[in-house]
Amino acid sequence: MPVEPLAPSRPAPTTPSTPATPTVFDDAVARLGRIGGEAGIEEEILESLRRPAATLTANLPVRMDDGSTRYFEAFRCRYNDVRGPAKGGIRFHPAVDREEVQALALWMTLKCAVVDLPYGGGKGGVVVDPKSLSRMEVERLSRAYIRATAGFIGPDTDIPAPDVYTNERIMGWMADEYETIVGRKAPAVITGKPLALGGSHGREEATGRGAWLVIRELARSLGWQPSSIRVAVQGFGNAGYHLARLLQQDGYRIVALSDSKGGIYSEKGFDVESVRCEKLASKEVRGVYCEGSVCHVVDHERISNEELLELDVDLLVPAALEGVIGPANADRIRARVIAEVANGPVRGEVDRELFERGVIVLPDVLTNAGGVTVSYFEWVQNRQGLRWPLDEVRRRLAEILPAAFREVHGLARSEGIPLRDAAYRLALRRIADATAAQGTRTFFRG
Numbered sequence: 001m002p003v004e005p006l007a008p009s010r011p012a013p014t015t016p017s018t019p020a021t022p023t024v025f026d027d028a029v030a031r032l033g034r035i036g037g038e039a040g041i042e043e044e045i046l047e048s049l050r051r052p053a054a055t056l057t058a059n060l061p062v063r064m065d066d067g068s069t070r071y072f073e074a075f076r077c078r079y080n081d082v083r084g085p086a087k088g089g090i091r092f093h094p095a096v097d098r099e100e101v102q103a104l105a106l107w108m109t110l111k112c113a114v115v116d117l118p119y120g121g122g123k124g125g126v127v128v129d130p131k132s133l134s135r136m137e138v139e140r141l142s143r144a145y146i147r148a149t150a151g152f153i154g155p156d157t158d159i160p161a162p163d164v165y166t167n168e169r170i171m172g173w174m175a176d177e178y179e180t181i182v183g184r185k186a187p188a189v190i191t192g193k194p195l196a197l198g199g200s201h202g203r204e205e206a207t208g209r210g211a212w213l214v215i216r217e218l219a220r221s222l223g224w225q226p227s228s229i230r231v232a233v234q235g236f237g238n239a240g241y242h243l244a245r246l247l248q249q250d251g252y253r254i255v256a257l258s259d260s261k262g263g264i265y266s267e268k269g270f271d272v273e274s275v276r277c278e279k280l281a282s283k284e285v286r287g288v289y290c291e292g293s294v295c296h297v298v299d300h301e302r303i304s305n306e307e308l309l310e311l312d313v314d315l316l317v318p319a320a321l322e323g324v325i326g327p328a329n330a331d332r333i334r335a336r337v338i339a340e341v342a343n344g345p346v347r348g349e350v351d352r353e354l355f356e357r358g359v360i361v362l363p364d365v366l367t368n369a370g371g372v373t374v375s376y377f378e379w380v381q382n383r384q385g386l387r388w389p390l391d392e393v394r395r396r397l398a399e400i401l402p403a404a405f406r407e408v409h410g411l412a413r414s415e416g417i418p419l420r421d422a423a424y425r426l427a428l429r430r431i432a433d434a435t436a437a438q439g440t441r442t443f444f445r446g
């Protein structure tokens with residue numbers, strides 16, 4: 001019998017034709033390829049990271065308060081799980097799409113490797129404006145999300161957490177729905193839960209605190225005196241608020257703050273707690289100073305989110321959404337340091353330009369890794385049936401983040417490369433080591 005010739009190698013998966021403007025995912029993959037290529041990471045590893053392992057799409061039927069049913073498109077992406085179960089938040093936002101979820105999941109893969117957590121990367125999202133829903137509708141939507149993804153997520157496969165416009169209450173509903181479906185307690189399926197359901201002390205502040213620890217290290221290396229440093233924060237949500245609060249405690253001057261409705265600016269600086277109290281009461285960022293429950297308006301200007309980014313400050317903190325600094329405005333950015341607390345606020349297309357202009361970018365995969373690090377602590381506590389006190393959570397976080405900064409900073413200095421490139425190199429090397437340790441490559445090479 002003639003031996004059948006070996007089948008030709010399978011054709012590469014076809015990719016849809018490239019759109020005119022690169023999507024956030026195209027941009028993320030291009031940046032990965034550039035940095036990985038320059039670092040000499042094996043093409044096989046880079047290729048494995050150019051696409052997610054799996055992305056689930058679902059349409060969630062939700063009974064509205066008026067009795068009608070609305071459908072919400074939802075995604076969960078398990079991007080890569082070579083180093084451990086996928087890990088990543090769930091975003092509720094009208095602009096969520098598959099490309100964004102995949103980009104966020106790729107960054108989670110890199111982030112977990114930068115801080116050396118035993119996780120891969122994932123992410124989820126629902127196309128919804130949660131502000132337009134009642135509390136009960138948000139609860140039904142959150143539970144519907146879990147019903148659609150229960151077979152996809154799990155404590156050993158993919159562990160969600162909060163992200164933009166989701167919070168610990170939503171995580172509580174989601175954990176409860178998952179446990180109802182599987183018929184047993186499984187708190188480690190989701191992190192960022194309320195304390196009463198197995199959440200961790202310190203999770204809520206973790207992203208801001210982690211960013212503060214990283215900025216403190218950079219400030220030391222630059223010889224910064226906090227009192228002479230002016231800071232602008234875009235996005236006064238969970239991450240932005242806690243970071244602004246901690247920086248102000250250190251003596252930094254917070255001269256600008258914003259939320260989705262716009263921003264405020266004052267050369268004298270704001271009292272972060274006062275602005276926070278007012279935001280909780282009026283749902284708006286307003287320039288106030290409060291004594292007890294009495295708030296007075298202080299001298300300030302109203303500015304747009306675009307203007308905030310272009311302020312002449314020392315430290316600019318984009319802490320809202322991705323892609324806010326790109327080809328259209330990069331040349332107008334005057335900050336000396338950009339601390340990426342949001343995921344992906346700086347487009348890859350302008351990395352080189354900012355570096356050549358001497359702007360230091362503290363990359364998201366390091367700067368906002370405090371959130372996933374304390375999520376990891378929560379998962380560890382859930383699996384062991386333990387509860388660590390707040391001091392212990394903070395102590396452990398204060399070991400991991402500064403050490404990661406020093407590793408990234410040391411590599412960046414010795415190689416003369418941007419901090420992001422150094423962080424990606426460390427992450428890609430760890431992912432490559434794990435992939436090699438799985439062992440199949442050498443077998444096939446004979």
Ligand code: NAD
Binds near residue numbers: 207
């Ligand atoms: P959040 O929902 O608590 O806050 C988001 C804030 O951004 C709100 O104040 C909102 O008004 C503001 N905002 C929304 N759209 C805006 C716009 N177009 N311009 C300016 N502000 C806008 O969310 P969060 O948890 O603080 O997340 C913020 C960023 O940090 C996101 O990029 C998220 O992925 C990233 N992040 C969060 C965590 C976490 O643990 N929460 C961890 C890592 C990274």
